[in-house]
Amino acid sequence: xxxxxxxxxxxxxxxxxxxxxxxxxxxxxxxxxxxxxxxxxxxxxxxxxxxxxxxxxxxxxxxxxxxxxxxxxxxxxxxxxxxxxxxxxxxxxxxxxxxxxxxxxxxxxxxxxxxxxxxxxxxxxxxxxxxxxxxxxxxxxxxxxxxxxxxxxxxxxxxxxxxxxxxxxxxxxxxxxxxxxxxxxxxxxxxxxxxxxxxxxxxxxxxxxxxxxxxxxxxxxxxxxxxxxxxxxxxxxxxxxxxxxxxxxxxxxxxxxxxxxxxxxxxxxxxxxxxxxxxxxxxxx
Amino acid sequence: xxxxxxxxxxxxxxxxxxxxxxxxxxxxxxxxxxxxxxxxxxxxxxxxxxxxxxxxxxxxxxxxxxxxxxxxxxxxxxxxxxxxxxxxxxxxxxxxxxxxxxxxxxxxxxxxxxxxxxxxxxxxxxxxxxxxxxxxxxxxxxxxxxxxxxxxxxxxxxxxxxxxxxxxxxxxxxxxxxxxxxxxxxxxxxxxxxxxxxxxxxxxxxxxxxxxxxxxxxxxxxxxxxxxxxxxxxxxxxxxxxxxxxxxxxxxxxxxxxxxxxxxxxxxxxxxxxxxxxxxxxxxxxxxxxxxxxxxxxxxxxxxxxxxxxxxxxxxxxxxxxx
Numbered sequence: 001x002x003x004x005x006x007x008x009x010x011x012x013x014x015x016x017x018x019x020x021x022x023x024x025x026x027x028x029x030x031x032x033x034x035x036x037x038x039x040x041x042x043x044x045x046x047x048x049x050x051x052x053x054x055x056x057x058x059x060x061x062x063x064x065x066x067x068x069x070x071x072x073x074x075x076x077x078x079x080x081x082x083x084x085x086x087x088x089x090x091x092x093x094x095x096x097x098x099x100x101x102x103x104x105x106x107x108x109x110x111x112x113x114x115x116x117x118x119x120x121x122x123x124x125x126x127x128x129x130x131x132x133x134x135x136x137x138x139x140x141x142x143x144x145x146x147x148x149x150x151x152x153x154x155x156x157x158x159x160x161x162x163x164x165x166x167x168x169x170x171x172x173x174x175x176x177x178x179x180x181x182x183x184x185x186x187x188x189x190x191x192x193x194x195x196x197x198x199x200x201x202x203x204x205x206x207x208x209x210x211x212x213x214x215x216x217x218x219x220x221x222x223x224x225x226x227x228x229x230x231x232x233x234x235x236x237x238x239x240x241x242x243x244x245x246x247x248x249x250x251x252x253x254x255x256x257x258x259x260x261x262x263x264x265x266x267x268x269x270x271x272x273x274x275x276x277x278x279x280x281x282x283x284x285x
Numbered sequence: 286x287x288x289x290x291x292x293x294x295x296x297x298x299x300x301x302x303x304x305x306x307x308x309x310x311x312x313x314x315x316x317x318x319x320x321x322x323x324x325x326x327x328x329x330x331x332x333x334x335x336x337x338x339x340x341x342x343x344x345x346x347x348x349x350x351x352x353x354x355x356x357x358x359x360x361x362x363x364x365x366x367x368x369x370x371x372x373x374x375x376x377x378x379x380x381x382x383x384x385x386x387x388x389x390x391x392x393x394x395x396x397x398x399x400x401x402x403x404x405x406x407x408x409x410x411x412x413x414x415x416x417x418x419x420x421x422x423x424x425x426x427x428x429x430x431x432x433x434x435x436x437x438x439x440x441x442x443x444x445x446x447x448x449x450x451x452x453x454x455x456x457x458x459x460x461x462x463x464x465x466x467x468x469x470x471x472x473x474x475x476x477x478x479x480x481x482x483x484x485x486x487x488x489x490x491x492x493x494x495x496x497x498x499x500x501x502x503x504x505x506x507x508x509x510x511x512x513x514x515x516x517x518x519x520x521x522x523x524x525x526x527x528x529x530x531x532x533x534x535x536x537x538x539x540x541x542x543x544x545x546x547x548x549x550x551x552x553x554x555x556x557x558x559x560x561x562x563x564x565x566x567x568x569x570x571x572x573x574x575x576x577x578x579x580x581x582x583x584x585x586x587x588x589x590x591x592x593x594x595x596x597x598x599x600x601x602x603x604x605x606x607x608x
Binding site: 051053055071072073074075076078079080081082086087088089090091092095098099100102103104105139 | 292294299394395398399409604
């Protein structure tokens with residue numbers, strides 16, 4: 001198969017916490033994978049391991065490279081946007097373009113300038129004079145002009161207003177993503193990326209607790225709204241979660257029989273955020 | 286090679302203030318102070334009616350022996366180099382703090398994540414910073430120093446020409462070309478001599494989680510104090526002073542250009558040969574003089590230590606993880 005990233009037995013310990021605990025996963029080409037987990041679950045550590053920014057134990061293969069030792073060659077094929085404002089504050093727009101154009105063999109300058117023409121950024125502007133949203137626009141323009149095979153986004157829209165956030169994912173989908181590219185994204189704003197994801201990965205306490213594509217998620221999980229009379233029956237079927245809305249109960253089931261559920265009430269596909277909340281119950285307790 | 290060029294250029298962009306503007310501002314301030322001093326002197330002269338140069342001075346030059354003329358030339362060379370001395374001093378501070386920040390600042394503001402997202406090796410990144418510290422910054426300082434020195438020379442000659450002395454005749458007594466060659470040729474020697482300090486400062490910069498300055502200065506000084514108190518050097522039959530000048534001094538003060546005159550006994554070896562013209566300040570910085578230090582084991586041990594420290598800095602740059 002065409003695996004972009006494959007990890008087996010991935011472990012990483014910090015002084016007194018286990019950030020990654022024997023993790024195995026594969027990411028195929030042409031997917032948009034959402035890596036979702038509570039704070040401190042190990043998302044960023046996993047991404048850092050993929051990018052060769054941290055040491056780890058176990059086996060990790062990214063595009064055929066070992067990120068620990070072949071990071072500089074790996075980064076020709078991999079792009080990375082960390083949570084906003086990692087562009088150096090002193091750099092000017094034209095300096096950033098000049099630099100990337102001259103050190104990155106797969107950078108398309110005309111493309112980058114095309115993206116920037118749609119923004120208000122001017123060549124002489126310094127990063128420190130920009131708003132957070134503009135910094136992300138610049139970073140995104142740089143990254144989208146690189147013909148890479150894997151794009152890693154770590155909380156890319158943190159602290160942006162809703163206009164920038166919408167625009168960010170829209171340009172990614174319209175101008176960047178195709179079947180030869182793969183995107184891994186972590187975010188807490190799950191609702192915003194829900195519709196663009198092809199795969200979902202939940203991580204909790206350093207373990208992958210859910211790894212499925214969106215179709216499977218739709219088949220496996222179902223949400224059913226039940227009246228008070230049938231609530232006891234529903235409860236006996238061991239739902240993942242239960243909540244009350246307008247005097248009715250909403251139950252979330254994993255792998256329950258469709259027909260049985262439909263007999264009880266209205267069945268819906270659960271939102272990723274509801275699924276997340278149900279899966280992560282008790283994380284901070 | 287192209288990548289390395291752009292990485293050095295990147296360093297220049299980031300540190301334009303220290304690399305370019307610091308020497309220029311220093312030079313301009315120096316020139317302005319000189320012009321003010323000259324104006325003050327002229328005003329004094331006009332008020333008191335004292336004739337300093339004038340016809341007497343011209344007669345003096347005409348009657349002067351070749352030895353006296355050499356003295357005049359030496360004085361002119363001195364004026365030319367005096368600005369360089371000040372710029373050199375500023376350069377030392379620029380290089381010191383540049384090295385301390387070079388592998389730390391981008392970790393502090395997290396832009397290291399951007400640099401590391403580009404296909405650049407850690408070795409190349411660190412070496413481009415070493416190059417900027419020991420070649421680029423000193424070269425810019427020397428070029429600025431030469432320019433300021435020449436302007437200075439012209440100003441002095443102009444002032445004297447108002448007093449009836451032929452400016453061109455005077456300028457031929459100075460040795461601008463020799464000064465330029467001497468200064469430019471001293472840059473590689475500086476790079477070698479500064480290696481241990483640059484290595485040590487960059488190691489602290491790559492390793493420290495915070496306050497690299499404190500680590501860089503406190504570690505060698507505390508080590509020196511321990512050595513002094515417990516008389517450890519006695520074990521090796523060496524005076525305590527040896528530790529201070531060869532370890533502490535080399536780790537911190539080698540970034541000061543010309544510090545090898547103070548720290549290395551070989552540095553003055555070339556001096557005796559040039560004694561005949563010892564009155565000329567250029568003799569002190571002539572290539573035969575500066576390159577004499579290449580015979581010193583102190584220099585080469587320092588280069589080896591510097592290389593090891595830089596290798597360690599590269600290792601910390603690679604494995605550093607600030608999460």
